[in-house]
Amino acid sequence: MEGKELINDHIVNYLLGGEKEITDPVLQEWLAGSESNQQELERYRRIWEESANYMDMDVFDTNRAWVKVDKVNHRKVSLQRRLKNISYALSGVAAAVLLMVALSLTGWFDREQEVTVSLTADYGNRSEIVLPDGSTVKLNSGSEVTYAYNPQKKVREIRFQGEGYFDVSKSKRPFVVKMANGVEVKVLGTTFNLKAYPDDPTIRASLIEGHIELEHQNDRLVMKAGEMAEFDKRTNRLEQVEGDLSHSYGWLKNKLYMDDMSLADVCKYLERWYNVDIAVQEDLGEQIRYNGVIQEDTIAEVMEALSKLSNIAYHVKGKHISITSK
Incomplete structure (x- = not known):
């Protein structure tokens, strides 16, 4: 040596x-x-x-x-x-x-x-990584991914939280994504979007191509291309959900699709995307709901668009934003 x-x-x-x-x-x-x-x-x-x-x-x-x-x-x-x-x-x-x-x-x-590769996308940033096996993962703001390959087990294992768009290279070696609450996604080669932020009440998988298995303990849900499924952290249940598949990965083009989305949930997205803190007037967060799409460059432009869509006023001070009714 x-x-x-x-x-x-x-x-x-x-x-x-x-x-x-x-x-x-x-x-x-x-x-x-x-x-x-x-x-x-x-x-x-x-x-x-x-x-x-x-x-x-x-x-x-x-x-x-x-x-x-x-x-x-x-x-x-x-x-x-x-x-x-x-x-x-x-x-x-x-x-x-x-x-x-x-x-x-x-x-x-x-x-x-045996190799471990890690990447983090902080709030306000997005990242992309090509893993050693050729798979690519695009990370939304506030996300983390760790890739580990064990040559004895012949398994590609991923630890993940946040939101990511996975394009998994085809291989006989299983590709397993592990998240909090014991939820796992198993694939061999496919494309899917995964939303699994620790502070969200659900984990959502949106399958664009191929097949995946969504698992939690003894529950198992096999998904086909075009399907979406969720794990509810409160009930510990896996179930298929309806919706527009393309909306789930609109963030790749900096689009936020609001399908009957509450102001509180919209603010949660904005906090991650723009690395800001948003305080909403009590009871206002669930009262106001939005349908449509937002695609703006700055947080100020987004807030201005929201104020035109609903009866809210906002005040910006650095990275802190307060929202009240007009």
């Missing part, structure tokens, strides 16, 4: 130097040892050159970096010693360079390892 780490240090120094000719005697001796060593250095060189593209923020694409890593990873089939619990978040240029260079130099690509 020490020999490998020493060679890695020499490789890094060579790549940092930017020279075409190899003058390092240690590196020369290592390359002369076998053709596989030469191929390995060439692979590192290609990764290093590719990572230079990401230093230009105009062309940086985190998802593209993930796809490249995943393709390389799946071409490797040797089963070496596991690397336990690698954990990182995608957060810009440094993450991409670390992903493609540092992990490669440690031999990460050569193993089918």
Whole structure:
């Protein structure tokens, strides 16, 4: 292991130097040892050159970096010693360079390892991640996703809360999404929207393509494309629900569809989307209900639209908004 780490240090120094000719005697001796060593250095060189593209923020694409890593990873089939619990978040240029260079130099690509990947979308932000298995997850504001793969169990396991749009890559290895209250979604390859905020009274699954199984303890609900289902946290029941499927993932286009939605529920969405605190006059939150769609750029524009749709007045002070009747 020490020999490998020493060679890695020499490789890094060579790549940092930017020279075409190899003058390092240690590196020369290592390359002369076998053709596989030469191929390995060439692979590192290609990764290093590719990572230079990401230093230009105009062309940086985190998802593209993930796809490249995943393709390389799946071409490797040797089963070496596991690397336990690698954990990182995608957060810009440094993450991409670390992903493609540092992990490669440690031999990460050569193993089918136990790996954990996490991503959080804070209030006021949205994020997208391409998981190591090729699946993509788009996260709405205030959401968290953690992907874990166990090479012994051959299961892709997800810990999730918030709201996310999942496009799961097809595989014989089960893809299981676990949420609070013991609710699970099991898939092999499909597309669905999942809304599971901790402070919401329900968990809702909206299936766009494929099949999924929604489970809670001994209850099991098999869903087909075009169907929606909910788990009620108060009654611990799973049941199918009616509604417009496209409305469930309207947030992807910054649209809030209000289907007989109370002012209180609208404010809950706005607090997450815009990272604000909204105080509503007592009893007003459930009295006022909306039908329609909102698509505005700023919280001020949204509040102005709501005030025209109903008998409310609002006052904004920084991130704090108070709503009263007119």
